[in-house]
Amino acid sequence: DGIWTQLIFTLVKNLATLWQSGDFQFLDHECHYRIKPTFRRLKWKYKGKFWCPSWTSITGRATKSSRSGAVEHSVRNFVGQAKSSGLITQRQAEQFISQYN
Structure with missing residues (x-):
C-alpha cells in the first residue's frame, strides 16, 4: 500500500514538470509562454504558445x-507573424531572434 502511494506521488510529481509557463x-510589452506535453506519432512532443x-x-x-525548442520556435513564429503584419520591423525581428542564435 505505501509503495503504491509513493509510486503514484512520484509519477504525478514528474508529470507535473512537463508543463511550463x-x-x-x-x-516593452508583457508577453507569456506556455508549454504542454503531447504524444504525437508515438513520441513525446511539446506544444509551445507565445502571446x-x-x-x-x-x-x-x-x-x-x-x-x-517549443519555446524558441513559438517565439520565432510570433516574431515572423508580427513582422509580416507590420507590427515590428525587420531590424526588431532580427535583434530579438539573434538572442536565440
Missing part, C-alpha cells in the same frame, strides 16, 4: 521534441 518582456495579449492578438505556436 512564464512571462517576459518583448519590446502578448495587451499588444496584439497574434499567437506564436510550435510543436517540438524539447521544451526549450
Whole structure:
C-alpha cells in the first residue's frame, strides 16, 4: 500500500514538470509562454504558445521534441507573424531572434 502511494506521488510529481509557463518582456510589452506535453506519432512532443495579449492578438505556436525548442520556435513564429503584419520591423525581428542564435 505505501509503495503504491509513493509510486503514484512520484509519477504525478514528474508529470507535473512537463508543463511550463512564464512571462517576459518583448519590446516593452508583457508577453507569456506556455508549454504542454503531447504524444504525437508515438513520441513525446511539446506544444509551445507565445502571446502578448495587451499588444496584439497574434499567437506564436510550435510543436517540438524539447521544451526549450517549443519555446524558441513559438517565439520565432510570433516574431515572423508580427513582422509580416507590420507590427515590428525587420531590424526588431532580427535583434530579438539573434538572442536565440
